[in-house]
Amino acid sequence: MSEESMAYSASTIVVLEGLEAVRKRPGMYIGSVGERGLHHLVFEAAERALDEIIGGTTTRVEITLTDDRDPAGPRAVHFRFPGGPRDHIAEQTAAALHPDVIGFERECPEMAGTIEVALRWRDTGEDCVASYANSRPTTGGGTHELGFRDGVAAALTAYGREQQLLSPSDPDLTPTHLGPGLTAVVSVKLDHPEFEGPIHDRLGNGPVRACVAEAVREHLTAWLHANPAQAATVLARTPKISRD
Structure with a gap:
């Protein structure tokens, strides 16, 4: 040339x-x-x-x-979910590990908004977490998705130790190792959302992470105690030793 x-x-x-x-x-x-x-x-x-x-x-x-x-x-063809995240997860019935869809809604003044979460484990090889902020898909994740994973890890770790499913020498479960098949929808509605990234597909509001983590930890812990048989099935799929 x-x-x-x-x-x-x-x-x-x-x-x-x-x-x-x-x-x-x-x-x-x-x-x-x-x-x-x-x-x-x-x-x-x-x-x-x-x-x-x-x-x-x-x-x-x-x-x-x-x-x-x-x-x-x-x-x-795109299916709609009048019941929100619960309906979304409920429709994914294939290979469900437990019949219940774990779901809740909560208002959190600290983040000036509301949280809606639904989750279930399925007998599949990968996890699938879809997140939304003010009904906008956040394919890049963000603080609401990080908080969700923090909360799930905290609840499973505490329950596993309480039930002696984790030994004292086992490290805490990490947010990136929550067992294959975790399927969830995490949706927040905020008065002042802060979107990040080149195409604004990631949520950046700092207080959201702690609010979502605490709400998920509390509700998932209650479900684990109320459903010991299903809880054991979920914990059996969760790695006992995981690293960040």
Whole structure:
């Protein structure tokens, strides 16, 4: 390749105006060109519209979505959950280790918001935790998801030691080693959410972690004591020795 063909200067730069840049490199702006990216666009549009209303710029907002796909093309079917996270987890009945869906709602003034959690262990090889903040999917995780894992680890460790399922020499279970098959939905509603990351897919509110951890620890501990047989099944799948 000649030096001429490899030359790079200001004349090589192409400035894309307006939406042309988004159409050219959509992944840079919405993180995905698939379903996740579409959801992100919808949430961005709704969020900016609400900002306009809150800021007093307008009192009415209309959002129109146009489907440019081939009318004869396939469509994905997406199931809805009127009962919230409990319904979401309840629908995933395949290979459930225990019949109960563990779920609760709680208001937490310390984080200026509410918490809703549902979880169940399934006989699968991987865990699956979906998190949301103000109904917005937080695929990058965040403080609510970290708090959930903290709370589960604390509850299982305390119960395991109490029932002598963990020996005194065994270390505490860690938030990253909670046993395969943990399936959960963690949803928080906040007065002032703080989103982080290039596409705002991670929750950053500091007080949320402690609030969610304490709520999960309390409710999961109560469920473990009320359901010893199911608790033993769950603990049997949890590594007795795990490291961060």
